[in-house]
Amino acid sequence: MSLLRVKIQDVFNEPGCEKNRDKDAKARKEGCSKPLTPGAAAGGCAFDGAKIVLQPITDVAHLIHAPLACEGNSWDNRGAASSGPALWRTSFTTDLTELDVVMGQGERKLFKAILEIKEAYGPPAIFVYPTCVTALIGDDIEAVCKRAAEKYGLAVVPVNAPGFVGSKNLGNKLAGEALLEHVIGTLEPDDAGPYDINILGEFNLSGEFWLVKPLLDRLGIRVRACIPGDARYVDIACAHRARAAMVVCSTALINLARKMDERWDIPFFEGSFYGITDTSDALRNIAELLVKQGADPEILGRTEVLIAEEEAIAWKKLAAYRPRLAGKRVLLNTGGVKSWSVVHALMEIGIEIVGTSVKKSTVEDKERIKQILKDDNHIFEQMAARELYAMLSEHKADILLSGGRTQFVALKAKTPWLDINQERQHPYAGYDGMVELVRQIDLAIQNPIWCQVREPAPWDCQPAVGEELPRTKSENVTLHAVQEFSGTTAADFGEC
Template identity: 90%
Template sequence: MSSLRAKIQDVFNEPACEQNRGKDAKARKEGCSKPLTPGAAAGGCAFDGAKIVLQPITDVAHLIHAPLACEGNSWDNRGAASSGPTLWRTSFTTDLTELDVVMGRGERKLFKAIREIKEAYGPPAIFVYPTCVTALIGDDIEAVCKRAAEKFGLPVVPVNAPGFVGSKNLGNKLAGEALLEHVIGTVEPDDAGPYDINILGEFNLSGEFWLVKPLLDRLGIRVRACIPGDARYFDIACAHRARAAMMVCSTALINLARKMEQRWDIPFFEGSFYGITDTSEALRQISRLLVKKGADPEILGRTEALIAEEEAIAWKKLTAYRPRLEGKRVLLNTGGVKSWSVVHALMEIGIEIVGTSVKKSTVEDKERIKQILKDDNHMFEQMAPRELYAMLSEHKADIMLSGGRTQFIALKAKTPWLDINQERQHPYAGYDGMVELVRQIDFAIHNPIWRQVREPAPWDCQTAVREELPSTKSETATLHVVQEFAGTTIDDFGGC
């Protein structure tokens, strides 16, 4: 527990974070995230954050040393995709019971589970995650993992991030610490080259990275390791031989990028693959860093040629959507890198941003938003569901882009909604991803269902028709009324 406390303090004192450098020593010890409320699961815990970062490593067995519910609540919490191995989709847990806790059988049960996984699946490594229960009862996870690694001849990595130590974001960083301590640098590749890079904080949601990797392949740039999206254990173990790195989500793995630069001299920058302009700039930055590390400067010219070709294709595809979407108003209720990268992407085709959430954004993210929007009036730290509903029901936005948690607010307000968070079904990265994002926004806004649901209900229309019909006192008069109104439609009675 003392080693865990030291790691947490080290993560809180992050010198690569400009906001953290501006704090005094006491404020740094408190960390960046708000303390957790006991019993509240919204937003995730440290265990959840560690699992998010490491589970997309596809050929590794992820073993949860805890009661069954801990694994049940955390499994499949990201829509990451794999191009090969499927072991990461298999759920492993020691399933501790009350009797195991009382009798002190946790460590033996963990060792047995590691042996069973080794014999049944033969993975290149096993990641072991303690949770609140096993951390509180004092199971020595690191000792068991070390003994199992020696016994079974494969890496067994302890991921020491029990839920009670802090927020999901802290768990992200502790997962990065586990990779630094036990994985990265443990294997020496025999094919290292001057065009090798790492991509950090890219989760390959809905296969997004597969839209970007072909661009790098055309430039002769090899992704030594994408951490964690569609990753393999061996690739991550060799990641220390990359020449440069791109940080996609700094709030998750900034500590990993900084320490890899310190230990192995791998320079990094923070960029985005959302939007045409940002994708082009990311490719330029990667090429510049590689040249600084010794690559042939001719890659700069090839990069510009590729950018010109891909931008021309993308803008040609987007031309058809501009007349339909220009001037449309978007409310963006997300956070992190998407709070500014998606804003920039949408403004490129003439869409107006009426608001963007910065709840999970860093100070750097907020500064980028100010530069893009020219002011901070459209930024909000947090908007209550009641306020979101009022804004949408008053038609101050034509569509809301957010995660699944707020979709029902938009649906209740009869407003189009599109999922852009981790549960999304479509990839939005790169040039092709930008075209897909615009296409999905166009589909959502112009879907005829919204015109239908905003019309009065049929029974309200029937009431209006009855009020328009004159009263009759005889069957003959009634027949004349029927004949008079024959062939009329609902619209003839006032526009129901």
């Protein structure tokens, strides 16, 4: 555990983080998150964060060395998509029991599990994750992985991020450290070129990176490695030969980006593929970085031509939604990179932002929001469910964009809701993704169900003595449909 402690302290002293640099020496050692309380839910532990970052590597076997419940609680925890291998969706665990712990059989059971996976699936690599139990009893994961790799002739990567060491965000960074120490740079590509880039922190949720990659392909830019979305082990092992990198979610893999820049001279920038303007800016920044690294400057001109074509198409499609959504009020309860990138994207088409959360957002993210909204009153660190419900029930927003945790708050307040977090079913990145986001917002707001659920219930519309119970608007629609048969018109009935 001493080696793990050194790694954690190294992450806490991350010089690539603006927020970290502003702290004094004592505060820097304490990290970014509050200590976890044993037995309490804290939005995910370090093991969960590491699994989130590494599981989308599609052709790798992810083996959890722990009791069964640890894997059951973390399997398929994001809506990432694969264009090929599906091994990452198969759950592997050593299923450690009380008897294994008492008898000291953990390491032997792990060694046997690695052999079984190799013989049954033949993956290029196996990632091994210890959890709280196996870390506390002292199983030497790194020694077992090293011995198995030598004996079986495949990469066996220890991901040392047991849950008790910290938060999910810390686990994200420890996963990046595992890739840096055991994977990146272990293979040499035979086709390295001046237009190779890495995309870090892109998870390909609902396949949305597939809306961006064709744009890069048209510019002749090759994504050497997209970490972790739809990634292959060989691509990540060769990622050190890229010429530039883009970091999509800095809180997750900023340490990986910085250290790759230090070791292999791969400059990086933080950007977003959400929204028309941000997508165009990301493409420009990629082209400019490649030129600085020796690529032909003509790529700058081709990039501008592509941007002009794609923006014209996107704005033409969005024109149909402008009159329907102009002035509509959106409340964002997300955090991270989406706290500013989605704000900017929605404001481009005339939608008003009444509030956005900045939980897990970096200092740079918050500064961007202040510049966009020009009002700190629309920014909140976090909002309790009761406060969120009060805001929605008072009709201060026309729709809530958030994750699945708060969808029932919106439904209780009879307010449209759209999933914009990792469980979402629609891709929102790039030019086409922006059009799809606006289309989904329009569908949610204009759905006729909201007119019906907001009507008073029939038992709240008590008729006077001797009067017939009045019909609701939705019931009158049905009456119109049958009036030609009965001779009765909707005017014969009252409305709530």
